[in-house]
Amino acid sequence: MLLSAMLSLALPVSGLPVRAQVVEDGSDAGLAKAAIRTVLDLVAERFAALDPKVSALRRAEGGWICGSVNVKNREGLYLGERGFVVDPATRFFGRVPDGPELLNPRAAGFAEMERIREAYFRRCLD
Numbered sequence: 074m075l076l077s078a079m080l081s082l083a084l085p086v087s088g089l090p091v092r093a094q095v096v097e098d099g100s101d102a103g104l105a106k107a108a109i110r111t112v113l114d115l116v117a118e119r120f121a122a123l124d125p126k127v128s129a130l131r132r133a134e135g136g137w138i139c140g141s142v143n144v145k146n147r148e149g150l151y152l153g154e155r156g157f158v159v160d161p162a163t164r165f166f167g168r169v170p171d172g173p174e175l176l177n178p179r180a181a182g183f184a185e186m187e188r189i190r191e192a193y194f195r196r197c198l199d
Contacts, residue, residue, distance in 0.1 A: 096140075100130040104138065108161045112138055115159060115166040120144045128154065131197075136162060139197035158193045169193045 101109045123144035130140040141154035156169040167189030
């Protein structure tokens, strides 16, 4: 009885979307709250199990947002920040691929990774 009561309380919570909680460095201060929420939701959708830390958010041309995300590996260690781009209007999210991911142009997903890399370099780097 007690177990079934506990499970019934846990079930509604598990149906809620998982979200990254905050921007680590306060770089979200000058951005619209709706855009920040979209960024955090998209990061959480992809990396919730990896305890993501979001930082270095900034506006880019066309309403896009650039930033960095750091996630944990299997050993529980953070891997280091990697850039990302988000278009809040279309909910497009792309994390900049790591160098080895771009070595084989015939690999599955190569064109999409190249598109993300180009978008980040075009919109986010000064």
